[in-house]
Amino acid sequence: MPSTYTLISSNVLSTTAASVTFSAIPSTYTDLVLRVSARSDDASTVRGFRLNFNGVSGTSYSETYLSGNGATASSVRDSSISYSDLGVVSGGSTTANTFGSVEIYIPNYAGSTNKPLSGDSASEDNSTTAYRRANAALFSNTSAISSIVATLNAGNFASGSSFYLYGIKNS
Amino acid sequence: MPSTYEPIATTTLSGSTSEVTFTSIPATFTDLRLVFVGTSASQALAIQFNGDTSTNYSRTIISGDGTSASSPRNTSLDRLIIASLNSTPLLTSLDIFSYAGSTNKTGLINESRDQNGSGLVLRAVGLWRSTSAITSLRLYGYSGSNITGTATLYGIKNA
Numbered sequence: 374m375p376s377t378y379t380l381i382s383s384n385v386l387s388t389t390a391a392s393v394t395f396s397a398i399p400s401t402y403t404d405l406v407l408r409v410s411a412r413s414d415d416a417s418t419v420r421g422f423r424l425n426f427n428g429v430s431g432t433s434y435s436e437t438y439l440s441g442n443g444a445t446a447s448s449v450r451d452s453s454i455s456y457s458d459l460g461v462v463s464g465g466s467t468t469a470n471t472f473g474s475v476e477i478y479i480p481n482y483a484g485s486t487n488k489p490l491s492g493d494s495a496s497e498d499n500s501t502t503a504y505r506r507a508n509a510a511l512f513s514n515t516s517a518i519s520s521i522v523a524t525l526n527a528g529n530f531a532s533g534s535s536f537y538l539y540g541i542k543n544s
Numbered sequence: 545m546p547s548t549y550e551p552i553a554t555t556t557l558s559g560s561t562s563e564v565t566f567t568s569i570p571a572t573f574t575d576l577r578l579v580f581v582g583t584s585a586s587q588a589l590a591i592q593f594n595g596d597t598s599t600n601y602s603r604t605i606i607s608g609d610g611t612s613a614s615s616p617r618n619t620s621l622d623r624l625i626i627a628s629l630n631s632t633p634l635l636t637s638l639d640i641f642s643y644a645g646s647t648n649k650t651g652l653i654n655e656s657r658d659q660n661g662s663g664l665v666l667r668a669v670g671l672w673r674s675t676s677a678i679t680s681l682r683l684y685g686y687s688g689s690n691i692t693g694t695a696t697l698y699g700i701k702n703a
Contacts, residue, residue, distance in 0.1 A: 437663035439608030448608025509656030
């Protein structure tokens with residue numbers, strides 16, 4: 374039986390990088406899953422994890438998220454923004470050798486409708502403030518997703534950060 | 545190597561086909577995952593297992609609507625709500641652990657929807673108080689039809 378859950382591409386950084394790109398994504402799957410382990414290289418406790426699809430910026434993205442930091446829970450909305458904000462990773466000031474985790478689910482990425490997305494992320498180092506975040510996002514664009522660029526809201530991805538893009542087939 | 549993550553069945557729901565029952569679910573997997581992506585006109589998306597319509601379902605929720613976070617609980621329900629649909633593009637999933645085992649069935653619900661000015665992100669734990677193996681799963685629009693989207697049931701093996 375053909376494999377349902379297939380690794381499309383991976384990137385494990387051996388040096389810092391401002392962005393990580395997945396291009397030429399085949400349209401032969403049903404959904405995509407991006408799994409990330411990352412931290413920033415700058416002096417921070419947490420950094421926002423962002424995606425752009427097909428080189429699109431403008432105002433094509435929006436999100437609603439739920440966040441907890443061990444003290445309070447909150448919910449925030451961003452509308453008509455230029456990137457998809459899909460979670461958090463550990464900042465460069467957190468405990469050494471500790472990376473935040475992100476999983477992004479992109480259903481029907483090759484379809485002709487707008488693209489809803491789901492993100493789950495966490496950053497915990499038993500020292501500085503921790504974060505657990507759940508994101509609902511929308512890419513208001515009816516084109517098939519053929520490329521993904523990952524960035525941080527500030528700083529660069531630290532060496533050792535890893536990115537794995539999987540394709541899921543529903544039949 | 546045997547496949548770890550397999551699609552068991554997939555179906556497309558439209559206004560005239562507003563529900564689906566996945567039947568004869570094999571007991572050969574460890575966990576199940578149901579993934580739904582679609583829209584609806586003000587209909588909640590609900591689940592019932594093995595034709596059980598009794599009040600054997602419950603869930604505890606944490607959710608955010610872009611303004612505030614909340615954590616309600618629903619108990620003794622006759623169905624498990626996995627999404628509150630309202631025409632927005634929606635992604636929801638339900639992970640059911642040890643679905644073929646002889647203990648009560650726990651599931652994780654992950655609902656995400658955003659409409660560029662409104663939306664909801666919800667994470668919940670659900671419980672079906674039955675020690676029977678899950679052999680069927682009914683997915684339907686609670687209080688009516690008009691569900692549109694694709695539902696896929698996957699089986700996950702731990703070995």
